[in-house]
């Protein structure tokens with residue numbers, strides 16, 4: 001059975017999109033068939049994979065409002081085994097447009113349940129979430145089996161993790177009982193910054209084996225790759241950032257069952 | 260007349276909170292009476308100024324739902340001339356709770372209009388916004404005179420600026436005609452990263468004199484200060500990050516009229 005995994009954290013700029021793009025691409029290189037769904041109106045995963053988030057009818061919004069079917073919005077990317085459902089700025093209208101729809105949290109889950117035959121051709125489906133705990137993120141949480149939480153090794157990011165865990169528990173209790181946290185990923189780790197080490201220690205004390213052994217260092221190549229429309233693991237596979245995401249992909253595959 | 264200024268960018272992690280806390284504190288040190296309003300459910304500006312965003316009835320949510328008055332939610336901070344209206348995680352419920360209220364965008368503006376006598380004792384009021392273009396950000400935009408837009412010198416951040424300008428123009432046309440962009444601030448500038456220079460050039464070509472001459476460098480002391488509940492300009496006033504925010508405060512005061 002394939003796994004649908006949301007990459008989530010309401011704190012902004014912690015490496016959600018960078019993790020979706022590079023973890024998905026690394027898994028694809030290792031032969032796993034992977035689908036990325038960009039559920040952030042900013043559309044960074046879409047442009048990070050070389051596609052356009054404007055003037056493109058094949059997008060997640062047209063799927064959610066049932067204008068197009070799942071097989072009509074999936075596009076291939078320049079990476080073998082990696083396909084994408086792109087974002088659009090129209091996504092930010094969904095909250096207001098569905099305000100009176102009581103079942104709106106289940107929008108994506110229903111579409112997944114109706115299209116198991118299409119989804120089953122993928123080993124992994126990753127959903128990139130916006131930096132908020134609003135409707136789009138709840139839709140992703142309800143539609144997912146598991147979660148990966150990027151945790152930037154900074155004070156504000158660590159502070160926000162409690163709010164996030166509370167929201168996940170609430171969704172698990174009321175909307176999606178099988179939801180579990182597959183792993184917590186430390187990102188933008190900087191050896192020269194004592195705060196990085198402190199967050200690492202605190203996170204491992206608190207979340208124990210849920211925290212991946214692999215830590216993603218701060219590496220400028222990771223932030224240069226998107227301007228070329230390529231995952232860093234393709235743009236520069238020898239840099240420390242790419243090596244870390246390859247290590248993460250191997251660790252991710254080795255602990256198949258969520259702890 | 261005082262100015263109400265929102266610090267806004269839907270891209271996450273670009274330095275909105277760091278700018279609100281350090282620009283407001285720098286202005287306070289220069290003798291300007293300043294009020295910070297934390298409109299982000301994450302509450303980073305609140306903890307960055309040493310206050311708690313839990314178990315505190317004096318908060319922006321209780322003001323917006325009219326449970327408390329403006330003078331009942333304003334608190335002093337450890338910084339002279341700097342006062343705060345703190346955040347609470349309850350803020351994230353506002354969107355759903357006010358879904359049927361047609362005037363909800365004007366919630367804060369109405370409160371400001373009713374309390375001009377209290378607001379007039381401040382030279383500047385800064386509103387820290389969450390990383391989204393949803394209701395809380397629209398409430399801030401409608402209630403503001405001017406905007407400061409932190410622009411992280413990275414590819415994804417530059418890409419998102421077009422969406423932001425479109426949203427600002429829409430609010431200006433339909434809800435708040437006097438709204439203007441006071442300045443665009445380049446943040447987390449890293450001399451070793453050619454992308455920083457490229458974003459600087461592109462931003463100044465496009466936004467011309469709206470871009471502040473002062474550029475905030477990437478400086479680890481800026482990210483250490485919040486763990487001590489102090490603005491960096493107080494925690495370590497000699498570091499390059501603090502010096503940059505002092506320079507910004509002086510530039511900010513010198514171009515009083517928005518360009």
Ligand SMILES: Nc1ncnc2c1ncn2[C@@H]1O[C@H](COP(=O)(O)OP(=O)(O)OP(=O)(O)O)[C@@H](O)[C@H]1O
Pocket residue numbers: 011012013014015016017018019040044129130131187188189216217218219220222223224226241269270271272390413414415416
């Ligand atoms: N390990 C890293 N080293 C250096 N830069 C990084 C790293 N990871 C991400 N970045 C850069 O930092 C910025 C923030 O990362 P990213 O956009 O992936 O975060 P996000 O959590 O998806 O942000 P948002 O909350 O806006 O969706 C981007 O410009 C990205 O290129």
Ligand SMILES: Nc1ncnc2c1ncn2[C@@H]1O[C@H](COP(=O)(O)OP(=O)(O)OP(=O)(O)O)[C@@H](O)[C@H]1O
Pocket residue numbers: 010011012013131154155156157270271272273274275276277278299303388389390446447448475476477478479481482483485500
């Ligand atoms: N110039 C800088 N140099 C180094 N670190 C910085 C700088 N500015 C901000 N930071 C750190 O980067 C992270 C993101 O900054 P900050 O939280 O201020 O951004 P934000 O835009 O308010 O984020 P959000 O979108 O989540 O509200 C924080 O951990 C902060 O301490």
Ligand SMILES: [Mg+2]
Pocket residue numbers: 016017018040044128129130
């Ligand atoms: Mg993102």
Ligand SMILES: [Mg+2]
Pocket residue numbers: 275276277299303387388389
């Ligand atoms: Mg912030």
